[in-house]
Amino acid sequence: KQEVTQIPAALSVPEGENLVLNCSFTDSAIYNLQWFRQDPGKGLTSLLLIQSSQREQTSGRLNASLDKSSGRSTLYIAASQPGDSATYLCAVRKGGGADGLTFGKGTHLIIQP
């Protein structure tokens, strides 16, 4: 059974810092990996999708990497801003679009102004 772990569980940093969120998964046979952002009481916003054949994806200040063989992914946030404060979730999909996602418990991020 796939298990996804995210470290750290919580993180509080001053504005402007670069930071790294970690995600690990136990079964390397994945189809893709996706990073999401969740604001309190809200749904999930897709940040980055990495297919199993890819090593990294970038969107603005966000960069996600994937090392499938070692079961790891990192989300790099550059020049953090207070608006980045949220819970960041990592999820993996085993098969194609017909399979659901397995989520980690998330990293609760607070960016101090």
Added chain:
Amino acid sequence: GAVVSQHPSRVICKSGTSVKIECRSLDFQATTMFWYRQFPKQSLMLMATSNEGSKATYEQGVEKDKFLINHASLTLSTLTVTSAHPEDSSFYICSASNRAAEAFFGQGTRLTVV
């Protein structure tokens, strides 16, 4: 990105009643949608896979008679919580994927059973 709309965002119901939650993919067709449940400060747990035109597939431990799923069209899936009890109170959220298997989520529904 694609848009998935979920309604209602909040619902309070009396114990023993049923509640229906709708999930729509607004700008793409989804043969498969997914329903998740999230407890406070916990991650999302997949409840069931909703398949257009056929029966839903439920995860182990999820009661199919309590959580009825209907996927009548390529853009609409519904989750009905039947005979709701306080322990069913939770955050329910749906998802649909595009052709690249990128998942998009609805806004979620906060269900409170009193």
